[in-house]
Amino acid sequence: MNPKEEGRVVFGWDLCKECNYRCPYCGVWKEARPAAPVPPELWGQVWDRMAERCGSCHIYVSGGEPSVYTGFAELMVRLVRRHTIEICTNLSWDVEPLIAAIPPERMRIAPTFHPSFADFEAFLRKAVRVKDYLPDGQVYYVAHPGQIGEMPERSRRLQERGVSLIPLPLRGDGYVLNSEEEKRIVADLSPYRGDKIKYQLQELSPKGRLCRAGQRYAVIRVDGRVDRCSQYQTGEVGSILDEDFRLFPEPRACGRDYCPIESQWIVEIDGARGKC
């Protein structure tokens, strides 16, 4: 599975807003749900249509916690017939049926450890259990002031078992909220170097840079609206439920000041286009 393969289209997908955790640094579980959630059968048809139009896509399935969506496992099994998936999850669910049904070549599991609700030893055991499915052997951890102190030791414990911890800077209202000292800890533990970590820690602004978000990559919201990336909530790419849905034909300039997650889509040198 190589989501970065030339020409491959990549989507982030907020499958639901529901979550079984109530982490203090996440507001998604508090947000209003759509009155009529998109049912699994309709999502299945949408992804079949996207396969016809764009070929095999790589889909980051997120939420909320996607595993609480009714019909989640069956929908994932349907998706991997034509696409590859990466499930962004708190890993609180029973992964055994899904890993029995889908090989690592078709599915990745990208877990985040949330200390307010999860026991570290139980998370560690589960992360090791799904190690073949972890993207680059990585798990994630939010650098919240209340839990950053334990991060270096937890990183060491995971590393002993062959798993890398990726710190995620704490964000709010479009800014990094970490102190300079916390940012230093994040930079020390992060495997990212160069521009990637500078964008993540808001030391570089993407504003005005040409970006393929919206062209080769986009984020689908729970009601089907499509945004360029996680920093946009304008629905300007359209709705994926629309049979005529199309991604942008060209890269466009970024209008945001901060690019915490998806800076790999910024056009650096070439302007390679997707198939859509």
Ligand code: SF4
């Ligand atoms: S540079 Fe970052 S914030 Fe701007 S459009 Fe691209 S992915 Fe989004």
